[in-house]
Amino acid sequence: MSCWQTVQDYAFRSIGFGENLLPRSDFTLCQQITLIGSGLIWNVYFGALALAFGFFFAIAVALAKSSRHRILRKPADWFVFVFRGSPLFIQFFLAYETLQLLPKAGVEVFGITVETAWTTRAWAGALFVLFLNTSAYAAEIFHGALKSIPKGDLEAAEAYGLTGWQKFRRIQWPTMLRLAWPAYTNEAIFLFHATTLVFFSGFPAFRQMGDALYYANYFADKTFNPFVPYPIVAAYFIALTLILTFGFGLVNRYLNRHLPSNQKSRIRLRPQLIR
Amino acid sequence: MKKLLLATALTALAGAAMAQDVVRLGTEGAYPPFNFINDAGEIAGFERDVGDELCKRAELTCEWVTNEWDSIIPNLQSGNYDVIIAGMSITDERDEVIDFSQNYFPPAASAYVALAADADLKGVVSAQVSTIQAGYVAESGATLLEFATPDETIAAVRNGEAVAVFADKDFLAPIVAESNGELMFVGEPVQLGGGVGLGLRESDTELKEKLNAAIQSMKDDGSLNALIEKHFGPETAKF
Amino acid sequence: MFAACADPKAIEGLTWAACYLTSGKHIDFYLSFATVLLLLAITAPTALAMGFAGATAARSRFLPLSLLGKGYAAIVRGVPDIVFFLFFVIALDQGIEYLKSLAVCDDHSWPWQGLEFRVCQEAKVPLGASSAIWHQAYGFALAVFTFAIVFGAFAANVLYGAMGAVPKAQLETAEAYGMSQAQVFRRILVPQMWVYALPGLSNLWMILIKATPLLFLLGVKDIVYWARELGGSKTQAYEYPHPDWRLWYFLGLLVFYLCFTKVSEVVLARLSARLSRGQATAGGEALRKAAA
Structure with missing residues (x-):
């Protein structure tokens, strides 16, 4: 079987297209690279969506954390503490245990039956956990950035008569993003890395559709040789990390475009906040 | 000395x-x-x-x-x-x-265990990841649901995530015996390995x-x- | 443990619970907390040392060394730690034994035959005849080293940034006083960089705490291994049969991790205040004002 044929059969195996049965004997390097690459679709899916939803929720939580009202601040504090203070591993486990307690037949809400069976599937359940997790980490980053906005900037805004929403929209928001961006870049990278835990210790794989690590594990088990599949995953992730760094770097340049060039805060890959 | x-x-x-x-x-x-x-x-x-x-x-x-x-x-x-x-x-x-x-x-015989005698063995079947049973289920045309540990495969049947679990009969036998009739063997045992x-x-x-x-x-x-x-x-x- | 526990299946209620919670396996579980703490206590300084070496190398004017330092940090950090743990320990173990075989074996044939790795008996680490405790210690050491490599890469990055953050004027002043490069490094740069490195290093410590559940991948029986082992449902083949109790064990772990994180946060906040004293930073300024 040629390599091109393998690619056609397995390139989208992880999302259910192509050959149903995984290769069972005579494993080739081509099969390993193709299938593990196919699994990477899931890593990107989890990472991208959790990051996109999490971004907005994180800003809401960060604002609540900085709020003067106890009633807003306390829940936000606890949310961040619980999700940053415990391993993702345990969060997945507890989420799965809780979700499967939902009645299988669906829940009646105002006379409409809401299906619940899909919540224990990785694409929904794991995404939800990752979303909450990244929101907590990013909220901490944005909260820190809000606190470091120069006092003078805010005073100047008030002197110009900007208050409330106007002040937030024009002054706080752009400055917060600019200050938080390097740390947020790291959070994004580590979120993508954390997606490998989904099938490894969190959720069951359905119809042998899993992420990059799931297929690497499959090959390591079938070929009894861990030294080929795992380095392939590693290489894919290094590439993914480079792409992410580049993309976030472009945004960083945009956010800092008004600053004189020698003051531009370059993205330093510091592990500000990981799980 | x-x-x-x-x-x-x-x-x-x-x-x-x-x-x-x-x-x-x-x-x-x-x-x-x-x-x-x-x-x-x-x-x-x-x-x-x-x-x-x-x-x-x-x-x-x-x-x-x-x-x-x-x-x-x-x-x-x-x-x-x-x-x-x-x-x-x-x-x-x-x-x-x-x-x-x-x-x-x-x-050893491998067997299916389910909550009901009429369980659909072509439905969702759980098995431990990277066992010969997992391979068998994938080939049988059923929908394979893979867990990291044998414990979880059985928990999945109990809570309805899977219709049946496929594993070594000798591993399942004491679990079925102690389940007070909740779990039962379904279908014919299969000889594997x-x-x-x-x-x-x-x-x-x-x-x-x-x-x-x-x-x-x-x-x-x-x-x-x-x-x-x-x-x-x-x-x-x-x- | 107690005399009453001789026949666990005959007892009930509180006695059963007391016997159950003091079974040999539970003692192993409690001890594994110590294992995790010990691992953290050894790994943190080791990783810091590797990070320091990495950052110093990356700053070097000698290009290959600088590339080595930067490459180490970039590559190890680009890979999810779990993937790294899955194959690195075996590779490390084989590498060590191969090097030892070059020194002690008569037969220098290539040890990798197909998938099999074969060196002479004398080159085994530890020797096949060593008692189990040595095998465990060696496994533990490999785990510590692997953790240290991964977290050393992160630490290298933090320290590299911190070294760059020390005000240039300070270094130039030192040079003006006639200090050599090594003296500037030792007397000015290193003592001052910690305050800049601390936020990053504190985060790293938090991450390290939360990476310990991955220890079981490295063959060390940690708290997660035992929680899973103890919590899984037990048939009559065991002395204390019970249904699936993993949820309770994992909730216990959750509490442990949350407490540990909280304590760490408090300690690190104090350390940060301590290090900021007398520094020309916003934090130091705040301290000075508070005192005045």
């Missing part, structure tokens, strides 16, 4: 020579009744008894180690232990990379011969059957 020192050195040497024969047995410790960690924190189960008896008969000093199932073969290859004794079915794929002794447990054997490195032919002879002697005098009956009950297939 010198003499004393010499004597100590000699015993030390003798000890070293004898200790060369230490054979390390690797098991998983999470697959009762084959092997598990008992409440005292020691490795126990059918394979513990068989392994200890084999070592005695082959005149080897044995030591037990546990290792994750996922990396049990690579660690054997790497020399972290010398024998795998972990309920490992003899299959052609495994036989290509490691050697097996003759089986010490007859070809060529029995359970000891896994060895291909280059360790001498050790393999010794252990083969020991297994044969246990088969001949019926002691192996007695151990099987002790751990798996009277209905299990024997030699």
